[in-house]
Amino acid sequence: MAEQIYFEDVNVGDAMPELVKGxxxxxxxxxxxxxxxxxxxLHNDDEFAMAVGMKNGVISHGMLVMGxxxxxxxxxxxxxxxxxxxxxxxxxTQKNSTITVSGAVADKRVEGGENIISCDVIAKDENGDVKITGRFEASLPNK
Amino acid sequence: MADLSKAGTEYAPMTWEVERGKIRELAQAIGDPNPVYLDKNAAIQAGYKDTPATPTFLTVPMMWSGQMPAIINDLKINFMMVLHGEEEYEYYQLMYPGDVITGTPKITKMEEKTSKSGSKMDLVSMEVLYTNQRGEKVAKARSLLIERK
Structure with a gap:
């Protein structure tokens, strides 16, 4: 389990630990x-997926990759x-893809009494093709 | 082709009970081994009341309640031509097993766009505000759907 993380521990430019899945x-x-x-x-029937133009058959749910x-x-x-x-x-995202999720802290600020970090995230497959770009914000405790 | 006159439509609220098994099942389907989503005791040790719903859990009530397919039908969108463009959540508080959440979907914007390559598409923006059994705001979900034409 992750150790407790504090606002003081996170700085702009810090990398999020990578996750490789697949x-x-x-x-x-x-x-x-x-x-x-x-x-x-489209996500469970190869014949159907091919008939609508997916040459490798079924593709992932976008929400699975977001998950x-x-x-x-x-x-x-x-x-x-x-x-x-x-x-x-x-x-x-094609089936049998391996997805790598990475990210970096883009902003850090105190706003309305909360310690906010914003972090950009990106998910790519093994060919480097981007599947998701995104951002999250979190409110972290002080030490 | 999407019925652009539906912009502004608010749909009937959908109510859904959050269950521990469903939280675990979604985490397992994602392949997330984080014990806070799988085991109540681990969640309590990590400072939660119970296993919290995962960050993308709100897709479950929208799909399993049949609400999302019903909205897509009502908007006259061809299900086979629809792509998910964007998804965003704002979290106001955690959702736990036993919470009964109510989501009220609203179509905030509909527009036709032409891509650089000249193909036309309809963009549908939807917002769902979720409240819990105490009437407190839980989360807001925003989705962008793209219908290729």
Whole structure:
């Protein structure tokens, strides 16, 4: 489990610990469909996915990749401190992709009595293709 | 093709009970081994009341309640042509097992855009404010959906 993190410990430019996950297999898309309730056949039916132009068959739910980014974020900054988390889906994630999530602290400020950090995050596949860009904000305790 | 006249529509509230098993199931589907999402005792040791809902948990009530597919139908969006463009959450407090949350979806903006390559698409912005059983604000979700035409 992550050690307690304090506002004083985090500085602009600091890197978020990287998370590497994969390969993301079709079984994981099926598990995610069941967990989330998103049964769009694009994520579980290769024939369907190919018929609508996905030459490698099913693709990941965008929200699964956002979930992986969320895993990376909350492995570093506990969820109780998280204030905002937003992403842009930059590209479709093929099955068997390996996703690397990284990030860096972009801003640090005291606002309305809270110690806020903003951190940019990015998720790429093994070819370096960007899947998600995003940002989160957290309110951290003082030492 | 999306019905652009639906901009501003507010949909009926959807109510959903947050369950510990569902929190764990979503974490397991993501492959997140963080014990605070999987085990109540670990969560308590880490300073939580119980296993908190994961950062992207709010996708679960939208999909499993059938609310999201119903909205997509009502907006006359072709489900097969829809892409998820953006998703953003603002968290006002943690959600725990046993919380009963109510989400009220609103279509904040609809517009047609033409990409650099000349293809047309409709952009749909939606906001859902979630409150809990005590009437307190829990979170706000913002989504951007893109319908290719």
């Amino acid at each position: 390969p993301l297999q079709k079984l994981q898309f099926v598990m995610y469909a069941g967990a989330s309730g998103d049964f769009n056949p 992986v980014v969320g895993q990376a974020v909350t492995a570093w900054i506990p969820q109780k401190f998280l204030k905002k988390f937003g992403v842009r889906f930059a590209g479709m």
